[in-house]
Amino acid sequence: MGMTLVEKILAKAAGQASVRKGEVVEPRVDLAMSHENGALVINQFQEIYKGTGMEARVWDPSRIAIIFDHRVPAESAKTATNQQKVREFVEQQGIGKFHDIRGDEGGICHQILPENGYVLPGTVVVGTDSHTTSHGALGAFAFGIGATEMAAVWTLGSVLNVEVPGTIKVVVKGKFPEFVLPKDLILYLIGLLTAEGANFKVIEFHGPAVENMPTSGRLTICNMSVEAGATAGIVPADAETLRYLREVAGVRQPIEVLGPDPEAAYDRVLEVDVSGMDPQIACPHTVDNVKPVQEVEGRPIQQIVIGSCTNGRLDDIESAARIVAGKKVARGVRMLVFPASGRIFREAIAQGYISTLMEAGALVANSGCGPCLGIHQGALADNETALSTTNRNFKGRMGNPNSEVYLCSPAVAAASALSGVITDPRTGGRDV
């Protein structure tokens, strides 16, 4: 019997010829990523060594990545102290893949990892962040874990007691219409699967619309796979993956490309055609409360957020800039743009997108996660509504339980910024 892509990766990482769904394995970890919550990982890591008489050393400092992105620059003394603690640990342990608060190499972890070539196809990536699923875009098995679990990884270099997950195969056919983006596809799928429809499972993406999708879009769909509960999302590596890794990420080493066996056994196979798809909106307060944009059109909004690990990449910023070019953000609307990394920010400046956005009235801030989860800038007032390209709309997500968050693509967000109400970019986003 054949193996799914994740079964193949796990077999390789566990040193076995094959694995089967439900089997318990201990895969070796190729990359272990943390952000500011590295402070908690350090605490738990030191706990493990307590009383052993052994010096606490991480298993392999070259395989640990730490990126500051959640509260940058620090908004409080507490955060600054956590960041300082992590910096000292990085220095003491010799951790190389460390991205501090800088404009040259800093940014959001789920952009920093791919753009620096840290993630390769067929590898196992763990991160103390639920959106670690993003890295499935490069054909890796990438999943979120908690801080104590990461402390165990730092100690042993493997993940203990991993149950081989079942896989849902999603075949995406057709061609994206104008103003319909990968974000719309993943919102549609989450609505279809529900918030727990893929719990403990992997979503493996296939089909022409995925094959023709750039890595940035694949990062978006894998990123939000966790919103259907998925352990991971994954796109088999192909020519586009190699292009991205060689040309964008500067990877020089040999790249091994793994794919699923044709006779692999899937829990479920779904087929979706994007050709007739409408732009989608996830309505409060769950990500699976998804509707076509026309059903919520006209709803007033006070804040637009474009950015995050989901939609802060160059093509996302470009979509928004094209829509607002030469126009003005409606009075009473705050349009906040957070590029996903310093590199993307600089590229967006070079392309003129940042000027276009700012001239329209958008406020462009440094890369970071802050507004997405209400921890740093962009909090909402009571009874306010935000329309955001981020990934979660849970009650209180943007820092205030008495506010509402709708989720959408950068095209819907930009079109809505101009009108001040939720707007279909197919009609409202350009002169008609």
Add this chain to the structure above:
Amino acid sequence: MSEVVLKLGDDISTDIIYPGRFMATVLPSETPQYAFADTVDFNSRLKKGEIPAGSVVVAGKNFGCGSSREQAASCLKGPELVVVARDFARIFLQNSINVGLKTIICPEIEAEQGDELEISAEKIVNKTSGRFFAVTPLPRARQAIVDAGGLIPYTRERLLRPARETGKLQTLAMTFNKKPKSSIPS
């Protein structure tokens, strides 16, 4: 006997359990003050010490969905609460097991705030309604971590095991130290 002190619905996210704005607080000893911070009545009862250890939070499906923040598990572990849910989101369940928060999967559970529950490995008896509900056991691989008292002691044991095994091997090597090291094929 344990009282249901909080009754919740489906898809309770970690943003509800431990709002993101308190995430700069990381230490398990400090997180309980922010447990269900936006569920104001419950949070204030918890902070006043009015909720005894072993009290139960009952929820529907997909409890703990969303962020991987471990604070969502440690903030409930601190006051020794028990979470009974129809099912759990993956990362939250794993975090709970890792930090020693008691989580019980009970797919049919029906209970209201104030109900008294009797919890055993196989079933939950709702003494108030007189009904009982089967408990789904944790997968074996996860139960091993629970039995070890959490992932920290479990990992410490694993860390020491090779040292112990090497120790044994060294003892054996000393006993049978006949051949020179160089003859060992590489």
